């Protein structure tokens with residue numbers, strides 16, 4: 175295996191919860207609480223979990239929109255978790271994000287031409303003629319007409335706006351793109367067009383993706399490997415097909431069994447879990463999944479399980495899976 179483009183080790187992002195008249199932080203929201211994984215060059219790692227599990231916070235830490243509380247983020251062998259200011263600029267060029275809601279991430283007072291030209295201006299790349307040529311190329315790459323440059327983002331459909339967001343994310347030839355729920359807000363028919371565009375771009379530009387979503391069916395379509403996140407931790411990692419057909423962790427089993435099957439004659443064993451995700455401010459002791467787990471044992475309430483190899487998966491669970 176080659177050197178990973180991204181290596182994340184024991185990453186934590188704890189947000190202070192300020193209370194009282196003096197707004198003192200007496201508690202912490204442990205949104206990301208000790209996450210480790212790697213992404214290889216040209217690979218897509220799907221990151222799946224329910225709302226509030228910390229997956230978007232994790233993505234923003236890696237893109238260095240947040241400074242993590244602790245842990246390591248190595249990008250192509252260089253530690254970036256503690257970099258600040260100008261030292262971060264080259265990495266901002268190489269690590270880009272695509273957001274869920276392109277309407278919120280695109281400035282509605284700027285034309286599409288201005289939006290796509292902005293990254294070149296920030297990074298002082300090329301003169302006006304070069305930048306305008308690149309803007310036309312980017313529009314062509316994502317399947318939008320050249321006349322889009324003079325229009326505003328609100329004049330486009332949701333799918334077209336996401337194409338603009340994707341064009342902006344690839345403008346500076348990044349190596350890694352964090353895709354944060356990029357198709358969740360789109361109609362199903364448009365979702366597949368955007369996913370296919372992302373796959374085409376990955377092939378053409380040898381991009382690596384961290385693809386964040388709550389929908390395992392969407393993630394399976396695009397991912398080489400999948401990581402399952404629950405309440406600030408990764409609980410299972412495996413290759414896409416293996417995760418889908420032979421999930422090991424009880425939480426993953428419940429997520430997989432909830433995916434609708436198009437064949438009405440095929441019987442699927444449902445693993446239903448009850449209750450909501452507990453608060454990351456006061457997570458359960460031991461295994462964080464224990465209040466909802468159908469296989470819970472006494473040990474699970476006091477001992478924290480850690481990721482260990484189980485066949486071709488890595489799983490954090492006390493169950494004997496040999």
Ligand code: SF4
Pocket residue numbers: 423424425461462463464467468469470471474479490491492493
């Ligand atoms: Fe369930 Fe225990 Fe495994 Fe946690 S460690 S997933 S509670 S069996």
